[in-house]
Amino acid sequence: MDLGPIDDSVLTMQALHRSTRVWNGSEDPGILTIRRNSVVLHRLVPLDELIVGYLEEAGFNGTTRICFIGIDWHLITALVERWRPETLTFHFPVGEMTITLQDVQVILGLPVDGLPITGRVEQDYDAFCLTLLGFPFPENNKTEGRIQIQQFSRWFPNLPNNAGDVEVQRYARAYILQLLGGTLFADKSNNLVHITYLQFLKDFEAAGKYSWGSATLAHLYRQLCLSADIDGA
Known part of the structure; x- marks a missing residue:
């Protein structure tokens, strides 16, 4: 069996790729730990x-139906x-495949046209959260600027x-933030969502003009590249 790549002029990162350990057989990299918090989202x-109505206006109603x-x-x-970080495609014996914006739109129901999700929060965390969520930003999370998803169950019980x-x-x-941190933009923390996303949810009509699908796909590409690293997990 040809271990590949046959031509390393494009796939230049093989030495840093997870598959190197598989080919060498010297150390089993093991099964990846898959992280998502959608179970917590639907439970909390x-x-x-x-x-x-607000979820639909912001572009997330399709995702909630999954x-x-x-x-x-x-x-x-x-x-x-x-997965190859050099080309952002899966390399199979039959050819290359990848996940496209159309896939994201069809499967997740997210908008793929519109403004980019970019920027950082300039407002005071406490004032920002008090205005848009109704509670002060947790003191123990201010360094990282992220909120523990489980805390939403205490702050947002059943809606009267x-x-x-x-x-x-x-x-x-709050529901959208849990959706972002628990599924669409999940990371190794498996329990945190960054407050920076809140700035895009101040106005729901404006939120629907952002390309959430593009941001989700970019995040997925990044996580695949990190996982494909020889030291990734």
Whole structure:
């Protein structure tokens, strides 16, 4: 069996690729740990019909309709071993494949046209959270600028039927933040979401003009590249 790559003029990072350990057989890299918090999301915050309109306006209603899907860790590990950071494609014996913006739009229902998700939070964390979520930013998270997803269950219990528009909007933002940190932009923490995303949810109509699908795909590419690294996990 040809271990490859046959031509390293394009695939120049083989020495740093996870598959090198597989080919050498000297050290089994093992199965990757797959991280997502969608289970926590569906358990902590029910999808109340009062917030659906805001989720749709912001471009996330399609994502909320996706049922829980089991993850095959072995299959994903095998795919990562075929992922090439140089070309952002999976290299198979039959050719190359990749995940496209159309895939993201069809599968996740996210908008792929619009403004880029970029920038940083300039506002004071406490004032920002008090205005848009209704609680001060947790003191122990200020260094990293991230919130523990599990805390949303305490801050946002079941939405009252007589809730005002401001409260409903805060619940919608909390739901979207959990969706971003738990599924779309999940990372190795498996429990944190960065407060910087909140700036894009101040106005739901404006939020729907951003290309959330592009940001999700870029994040996925980055995580695949990190996982394909010889020291990745």
